[in-house]
Amino acid sequence: MKKSYTVDKTFNDMRIDRWIRHNVKKIPQSLIEKSLRNGKIKLNHKKVKSLHKVKTNDCIDVYNLELKDFVKEKINKFNPSKDVIKSNEELIIDNNDDFIVLNKSSGISVQGGTKSKKNLIDIFTKSEIFGNTKPFSVHRLDKDTSGVFIMAKHRKSAQLLTSLFRLRRVHKTYLAVCHGELEINSGTWKNNLVRYENNKPIIEKAITIFKVLDKNSTCSLVELKPITGRKHQLRKQLFDIGNPVYGDDKYKLKKIDKSINKNLMLHSYQIKFMINNKKYTYIASLPDYFKKILKIKRLKFLNS
Numbered sequence: 001m002k003k004s005y006t007v008d009k010t011f012n013d014m015r016i017d018r019w020i021r022h023n024v025k026k027i028p029q030s031l032i033e034k035s036l037r038n039g040k041i042k043l044n045h046k047k048v049k050s051l052h053k054v055k056t057n058d059c060i061d062v063y064n065l066e067l068k069d070f071v072k073e074k075i076n077k078f079n080p081s082k083d084v085i086k087s088n089e090e091l092i093i094d095n096n097d098d099f100i101v102l103n104k105s106s107g108i109s110v111q112g113g114t115k116s117k118k119n120l121i122d123i124f125t126k127s128e129i130f131g132n133t134k135p136f137s138v139h140r141l142d143k144d145t146s147g148v149f150i151m152a153k154h155r156k157s158a159q160l161l162t163s164l165f166r167l168r169r170v171h172k173t174y175l176a177v178c179h180g181e182l183e184i185n186s187g188t189w190k191n192n193l194v195r196y197e198n199n200k201p202i203i204e205k206a207i208t209i210f211k212v213l214d215k216n217s218t219c220s221l222v223e224l225k226p227i228t229g230r231k232h233q234l235r236k237q238l239f240d241i242g243n244p245v246y247g248d249d250k251y252k253l254k255k256i257d258k259s260i261n262k263n264l265m266l267h268s269y270q271i272k273f274m275i276n277n278k279k280y281t282y283i284a285s286l287p288d289y290f291k292k293i294l295k296i297k298r299l300k301f302l303n304s
Contacts, residue, residue: 001063003024006058006060007058008056013053013162015052015053016036016048016052017029017036019060033050033198035062036048036050041060041063043058078119078122080118084123088102091104091105093148094282098153098154099153100135100150100153101149103146104284106264108120109143110140120137120149135151135153136154138158138162139162141268142264142266144247144263145266146267146268146284147267148269148282148283148284149268160275164273164275168228170272170273171225171271171273172271173269174224174269175286175290176265176266177222177290177294177299178220178238178243179218179244179245181219182220187209187210189206189241191240192206193206195230206228206236208224208226210223211223214300218297219246220243221299232250263289263290270282286301
């Protein structure tokens with residue numbers, strides 16, 4: 001059995017995997033990718049990958065995608081308690097008609113998945129702040145990275161903010177505490193980072209402007225301004241120069257003492273952008289554990 005859909009203009013330039021979750025069924029990412037590979041889902045009668053973006057009036061054909069296909073892989077939504085909802089609402093920096101901005105805690109995912117159940121989307125879906133709508137994720141922030149994070153309140157705002165991120169008109173500043181003393185105090189990193197999709201290596205160019213704010217013989221406090229938005233970009237780049245982020249379990253040196261800190265010392269400190277000639281600037285204060293490490297390691301951050 002085949003079902004055909006036409007892409008509405010409100011979904012223009014959305015990734016096909018996200019379009020499917022919004023318009024067909026809320027199914028696991030792994031099954032969406034499998035169905036695209038097997039031709040059970042086609043765009044304009046052709047096979048495409050999950051990251052392919054749909055356009056207005058595109059035709060999407062879905063073949064025999066039944067509920068039984070993903071019973072074993074069904075997503076278990078996180079059902080937050082009132083206390084969890086309230087504690088995350090207290091992290092909000094700004095709440096307006098179009099979006100909210102919050103100082104995200106370390107250890108919580110943006111969206112649910114097989115490895116992480118607790119997530120911001122499920123939490124704020126139950127919040128009264130989104131009583132007449134639902135939260136839309138417009139950018140990424142790793143589970144263990146803290147700091148400024150934006151969620152749109154409606155599709156129009158989500159499309160606008162997503163476009164700003166894609167066009168690099170959102171200027172982000174991160175702070176990181178790294179192992180060792182960086183040799184160069186400022187400059188720009190330009191790397192070819194490798195990620196894998198279905199075991200196939202994909203090379204992506206990554207650009208980051210960096211500045212050492214303070215350092216000593218054991219560690220460095222670094223300001224990072226990513227120009228591109230690659231997965232784990234900052235963590236990979238710091239690891240590649242031999243100065244991995246404190247608390248990073250994935251990109252780390254073999255001999256590292258973890259007794260001092262268990263948190264990932266990467267914080268999304270500031271986001272700046274402009275909408276209709278209005279400037280928006282948001283700053284997320286440092287978590288207590290971040291301030292503690294700065295004190296222990298005798299690193300100075302003038303704005304803390």
